Amino acid sequence: MxxxxxxxxxxxRIPTHWVNLxxxxxxxxxxxxxxxxxxxxxxxxxxxxxxxELIGQEVSMEPEVEIxxxxxxxxxxxxxxxxxxxRRLEQALDTPAHIYYKYEGVSPAGSHKPNSxxxxxxxxxxxxxxxxATETGAGQWGxxxxxxxxxxxxxxxxxxxxxxxxxxxxxxAMMESWGATVIxxxxxxxxxxxxxxxxxxxxxxxxxxxxxxxAAGQAGTNYALGSVLNHVCLHQTVIGQxxxxxxxxxxxxxxxxxxxxxxxxNFAGMSFPYLRRVLRGEAKTRFVAxxxxxxxxxxxxxxxxxxxxxxxxxxxxxxxxxxxxxVPPPVHAGGLRYHGDSPIISGLVKHGLMEARAYRQNETxxxxxxxxxxxxxxxxxxxxxxxxxxxDEAEDAKQAGEQRxxxxxxxxxxxxxxxxxxxxxxxxxxDPEFSEADMDAALERLPDxxxxx
Amino acid sequence: MxxxxxxxxxxxRIPTHWVNLxxxxxxxxxxxxxxxxxxxxxxxxxxxxxxxELIGQEVSMEPEVEIxxxxxxxxxxxxxxxxxxxRRLEQALDTPAHIYYKYEGVSPAGSHKPNSxxxxxxxxxxxxxxxxATETGAGQWGxxxxxxxxxxxxxxxxxxxxxxxxxxxxxxAMMESWGATVIxxxxxxxxxxxxxxxxxxxxxxxxxxxxxxxAAGQAGTNYALGSVLNHVCLHQTVIGQxxxxxxxxxxxxxxxxxxxxxxxxNFAGMSFPYLRRVLRGEAKTRFVAxxxxxxxxxxxxxxxxxxxxxxxxxxxxxxxxxxxxxVPPPVHAGGLRYHGDSPIISGLVKHGLMEARAYRQNETxxxxxxxxxxxxxxxxxxxxxxxxxxxDEAEDAKQAGEQRxxxxxxxxxxxxxxxxxxxxxxxxxxDPEFSEADMDAALERLPDxxxxx
Numbered sequence: 015m016x017x018x019x020x021x022x023x024x025x026x027r028i029p030t031h032w033v034n035l036x037x038x039x040x041x042x043x044x045x046x047x048x049x050x051x052x053x054x055x056x057x058x059x060x061x062x063x064x065x066x067e068l069i070g071q072e073v074s075m076e077p078e079v080e081i082x083x084x085x086x087x088x089x090x091x092x093x094x095x096x097x098x099x100x101r102r103l104e105q106a107l108d109t110p111a112h113i114y115y116k117y118e119g120v121s122p123a124g125s126h127k128p129n130s131x132x133x134x135x136x137x138x139x140x141x142x143x144x145x146x147a148t149e150t151g152a153g154q155w156g157x158x159x160x161x162x163x164x165x166x167x168x169x170x171x172x173x174x175x176x177x178x179x180x181x182x183x184x185x186x187a188m189m190e191s192w193g194a195t196v197i198x199x200x201x202x203x204x205x206x207x208x209x210x211x212x213x214x215x216x217x218x219x220x221x222x223x224x225x226x227x228x229a230a231g232q233a234g235t236n237y238a239l240g241s242v243l244n245h246v247c248l249h250q251t252v253i254g255q256x257x258x259x260x261x262x263x264x265x266x267x268x269x270x271x272x273x274x275x276x277x278x279x280n281f282a283g284m285s286f287p288y289l290r291r292v293l294r295g296e297a298k299t300r301f302v303a304x305x306x307x308x309x310x311x312x313x314x315x316x317x318x319x320x321x322x323x324x325x326x327x328x329x330x331x332x333x334x335x336x337x338x339x340x341v342p343p344p345v346h347a348g349g350l351r352y353h354g355d356s357p358i359i360s361g362l363v364k365h366g367l368m369e370a371r372a373y374r375q376n377e378t379x380x381x382x383x384x385x386x387x388x389x390x391x392x393x394x395x396x397x398x399x400x401x402x403x404x405x406d407e408a409e410d411a412k413q414a415g416e417q418r419x420x421x422x423x424x425x426x427x428x429x430x431x432x433x434x435x436x437x438x439x440x441x442x443x444x445d446p447e448f449s450e451a452d453m454d455a456a457l458e459r460l461p462d463x464x465x466x467x
Numbered sequence: 468m469x470x471x472x473x474x475x476x477x478x479x480r481i482p483t484h485w486v487n488l489x490x491x492x493x494x495x496x497x498x499x500x501x502x503x504x505x506x507x508x509x510x511x512x513x514x515x516x517x518x519x520e521l522i523g524q525e526v527s528m529e530p531e532v533e534i535x536x537x538x539x540x541x542x543x544x545x546x547x548x549x550x551x552x553x554r555r556l557e558q559a560l561d562t563p564a565h566i567y568y569k570y571e572g573v574s575p576a577g578s579h580k581p582n583s584x585x586x587x588x589x590x591x592x593x594x595x596x597x598x599x600a601t602e603t604g605a606g607q608w609g610x611x612x613x614x615x616x617x618x619x620x621x622x623x624x625x626x627x628x629x630x631x632x633x634x635x636x637x638x639x640a641m642m643e644s645w646g647a648t649v650i651x652x653x654x655x656x657x658x659x660x661x662x663x664x665x666x667x668x669x670x671x672x673x674x675x676x677x678x679x680x681x682a683a684g685q686a687g688t689n690y691a692l693g694s695v696l697n698h699v700c701l702h703q704t705v706i707g708q709x710x711x712x713x714x715x716x717x718x719x720x721x722x723x724x725x726x727x728x729x730x731x732x733n734f735a736g737m738s739f740p741y742l743r744r745v746l747r748g749e750a751k752t753r754f755v756a757x758x759x760x761x762x763x764x765x766x767x768x769x770x771x772x773x774x775x776x777x778x779x780x781x782x783x784x785x786x787x788x789x790x791x792x793x794v795p796p797p798v799h800a801g802g803l804r805y806h807g808d809s810p811i812i813s814g815l816v817k818h819g820l821m822e823a824r825a826y827r828q829n830e831t832x833x834x835x836x837x838x839x840x841x842x843x844x845x846x847x848x849x850x851x852x853x854x855x856x857x858x859d860e861a862e863d864a865k866q867a868g869e870q871r872x873x874x875x876x877x878x879x880x881x882x883x884x885x886x887x888x889x890x891x892x893x894x895x896x897x898d899p900e901f902s903e904a905d906m907d908a909a910l911e912r913l914p915d916x917x918x919x920x
Contacts, residue, residue: 019543020478025471090472091551091843098544102618120573122843124882164840165555184885191839191888386644387617390544390575429577429882432637435644 021260023094031078033251035286038293046329055329063229063237065141071245088132092121097260102388111411111418125426127158130249134238135162145169145235147228149221152348153185155240160194170194173224176216206325219324226327241277250283268421274399275303276349278356284423301368304399308446309342312370319463333360337456343446346434347395373402376445379438394426474713476547484531486704488739491746499782508782516682516690518594524698541585545574550713555841564864564871578879580611583702587691588615598622598688600681602674605801606638608693613647623647626677629669659778672777679780694730703736721874723753727852729802731809737876754821757852761899762795765823772916786813790909796899799887800848826855829898832891847879
C-alpha cells in the first residue's frame with residue numbers, strides 16, 4: 015500500500031511479449047468454419063486478406079508471442095500508459111473498495127485500439143502489402159489504423175458506417191489528417207455495399223463486408239479487423255501486463271477485473287494476463303464484462319456459429335451472437351454495437367469463467383458524468399459501461415463491508431462523443447431497448463450451422 | 468545521451484514550488500495603473516475580483532512560491548506530463564537537430580490551462596468564494612476552470628465568445644459535463660454585454676468585460692483569468708521545471724526554447740525556469756515566441772499601457788498591444804487571438820531576451836499535419852505555431868550543419884479543432900491578414916497613457 019494516485023512505468027517496461035491465452039484454455043479451441051464446406055477454415059481461407067504472420071498468431075499455441083522491435087518502437091510514443099487509483103471517486107461513493115483504472119485514452123487516437131493497429135500495420139508492411147482496408151463505426155478503430163498506416167507508410171481506406179459518417183465529421187477529419195481515405199458505407203464502390211443500399215445509415219456488419227470484399231479482390235490490399243479475432247486480443251495484452259507491474263507498485267491484487275465488451279479486444283487485453291493466473295490455479299479473480307442492454311450479445315445472444323459480417327464473406331465463428339444481420343439500436347457506444355463477440359471471450363462466459371452484465375444507455379452516462387466530476391477524465395461511452403459496473407461493485411462492497419479491490423480499463427476518452435454528453439445533460443438522450451423479436455428473426459436467417467457442445 | 472523516446476517522472480517529482488521570474492528581471496517591474504488616476508494600481512483595485520492570495524502572488528518578489536499540497540494533489544491526476552524526443556519528425560526533416568517536446572495535452576481538459584485553473588480555484592475556495600466567473604474563446608481556458616471548479620466544489624460561469632459558442636458546441640458540452648454554466652457573449656446578463664450587442668459574434672475582450680463585471684458586482688463571486696497576469700505565468704512554471712529534470716534524463720541542454728504566445732502563460736511556463744538561468748548568467752539559451760500573423764501582438768503591436776478588456780474595466784497594463792478593442796481576424800488558434808500580452812513576456816521581447824516571429828494560418832496547419840503524420844499526436848492550432856517555428860529552426864540547423872537542441876511545449880491537442888483540419892485538408896482554410904489600419908484606429912481610441920521608457 016502507498017499513498018500514490020498515479021503509477022507510471024519507464025518506457026523500458028513496455029512488454030516484450032504478448033500473452034496468448036489459447037494454450038491455457040480448457041479443451042481444444044473451436045475452429046472457425048468454412049461456410050461452404052462447414053469444415054474447419056485453414057490458412058487458405060484467410061491468406062487472401064491477412065498476412066501469414068497474423069494468421070500464425072491467430073492459431074498459435076505458444077503461451078507468449080514476441081513483439082517485434084519496430085512495434086515496440088511505436089508503442090513508445092504513448093506506452094506504458096498510466097494506472098490510477100480513483101481516490102476521489104472512492105470518496106464520492108463512500109465505499110471501502112479500492113478502485114484502480116488503467117487509462118488507454120492517452121494514445122494519440124484516444125483509445126486502446128492502436129495497440130493492435132500498429133502490430134497489424136507492421137505485419138502487413140513486412141509482408142509487402144501496400145494498402146489496408148477496414149471498417150469503423152464510432153471511429154476509434156478507423157482512427158487507430160489510419161495512424162498506424164501513416165507511421166509505416168501504408169495506404170489506408172476506411173469504410174465508415176453511414177450514420178457515424180454523417181454524425182461524426184470530426185472523426186473522419188482525424189482519419190484524413192493521418193492520410194486515410196474515408197468512404198461512407200454502404201457505398202457504391204463494392205458489390206456488398208450496392209447490395210445493401212437500402213440500409214442507408216449502414217451498420218458495422220455491412221462496412222466489414224465492404225472492406226473484406228476490397229481486400230479479397232485487390233492485389234496488394236489486405237484487411238484489418240479491430241477486435242473479435244484471437245490475434246487482435248493477443249496484441250491488446252500489453253494493457254494487462256503493464257497493469258500487473260503497476261498493481262505491484264500499488265501493493266494490491268485485484269479481486270475483480272471489469273471491462274466493457276463489444277468485440278472483446280479491450281477486455282481481453284486487460285483480463286487475459288490475469289485469467290492465465292486463474293486458469294493455472296495461481297489466483298482467484300472475478301471477471302465482469304459490461305455490455306449495452308441495447309446490444310446484449312453475451313447476456314442474451316445465442317452461442318453458436320455465425321458470420322462476422324452482414325453479407326457472409328467471413329468464416330463462421332463460434333461465439334455469442336444476435337445474428338449477423340441484426341442491426342442494434344443506435345446507442346452512442348458505437349464500439350459496442352456488434353452482433354457477435356470474440357470466440358475466446360464467448361467461451362469464457364459460456365464456461366462461467368467470466369460474468370456478463372448489460373446496462374442501459376442513460377445509466378452509463380450518469381456514471382460517466384459522476385466519474386468526470388471526480389476523476390476529471392471524460393470517458394468514452396464504451397468504458398462508461400465498465401464504470402457503471404464498477405460503481406455497482408463498489409456499492410456491493412460497501413454493503414458487505416469489504417475492502418474489495420476493483421480494477422478496470424478506461425479504454426478511451428469521450429472527446430469525440432460530446433454530442434452524446436450534451437443530449438444526456440439536456441435530458442434528451444434516448445434509452446433504446448433490445449428487440450428479442452428482431453434477434454429471433456436474425457437467428458432464423460443463419461446458415462444451418464453445427465451445434466456447439 | 469540515451470536512445471529513449473519518452474521521458475517520464477514519478478509523481479513525487481511534481482514540483483513543490485512555482486518559479487517567480489520577477490525578482491530576477493532587470494530594473495523595477497512596471498506597475499499596472501488605475502485608469503482613473505493613472506497611479507499604480509494597488510491591492511484595493513484588485514480585491515473586488517481576486518483573492519488576496521493571488522494578489523500576493525501577482526506582486527511577489529520571492530524567487531519561489533510554495534505550491535499548496537491540495538493543488539499538487541490535483542496535479543497528480545495528470546502530472547508530471549511526458550517529455551518526448553521527436554525522433555520521427557527529425558528523420559522526416561532530415562535534420563541534425565535534436566527536437567524535444569513537452570506534452571501538456573494529457574491533462575483532462577486537453578491543455579496546460581488546468582495548471583493555473585486548479586491553483587486559482589483552490590485559492591478562491593480557501594478565501595470563502597463560492598463562484599468563479601471567466602471568459603473563454605476557443606474553450607481551453609473555460610474547460611480548465613470548469614474542471615477545477617468541479618474538483619473543489621465551486622460554481623463556475625463561463626462567458627464564451629459568441630462565434631466559438633456557435634461553432635464549438637462540443638467545447639460547451641465539455642464545460643457543462645464538468646458542471647459549469649456557459650453563456651454566449653455578448654449576453655444580456657451584463658451591462659458590458661448589452662453595450663456591445665452590435666458585435667454579435669463577440670470577442671475575447673468583450674467576454675472578459677462581462678466576466679469582470681459579474682465578479683465585481685456580486686458578493687461571493689470572483690474572476691479568474693487564464694493568461695497574461697504574473698500569477699498565471701507563475702502557476703505554469705511547473706512545465707519548465709519538470710522539463711529541466713527530463714532534459715537531464717535525456718542528457719541534453721536546449722539551445723533554443725520555442726513556444727506559441729497568445730496571452731503568454733504557456734510560453735512563460737516553459738521558458739521562465741530556463742530564463743532565470745540565463746538572467747543569472749548560468750546558461751546561454753535562445754527563446755523564440757511564435758504568434759499568428761493575423762494577430763501579431765509581439766511583432767507589430769505598440770509597447771504601451773492598455774486595458775486587458777474591451778470595455779475598459781481592468782487596470783492598465785504595460786504590454787505590447789494592438790488596441791483593446793481591436794478584433795483579430797477569426798483564425799482557428801482562438802487562444803492566440805488576444806490584443807495584448809503578458810507584461811513580463813512583453814518586457815522580455817522589448818529588451819531583446821526573447822525573439823518573436825509571426826506565422827500565417829495555412830503554414831501552421833501544414834506543420835501540424837506533418838507533425839501528426841510523424842509524431843502521431845494531433846496538435847491544437849495554437850502550438851502548431853510553435854511547431855512551424857521549430858521546423859524553421861531545424862532547417863536552419865541543417866543549413867548550418869549544427870546539432871542544435873530545440874525544445875518546445877506542445878501545450879494542447881487538437882481534438883476540438885478538427886473542423887479546422889478538415890478545412891485545411893480540403894484546401895478551404897482561410898489565411899487572413901492583419902489590418903494595420905484597424906490597429907492604428909484601435910490605438911487612437913486608447914486613453915492618454917504615459918509612455919513606457
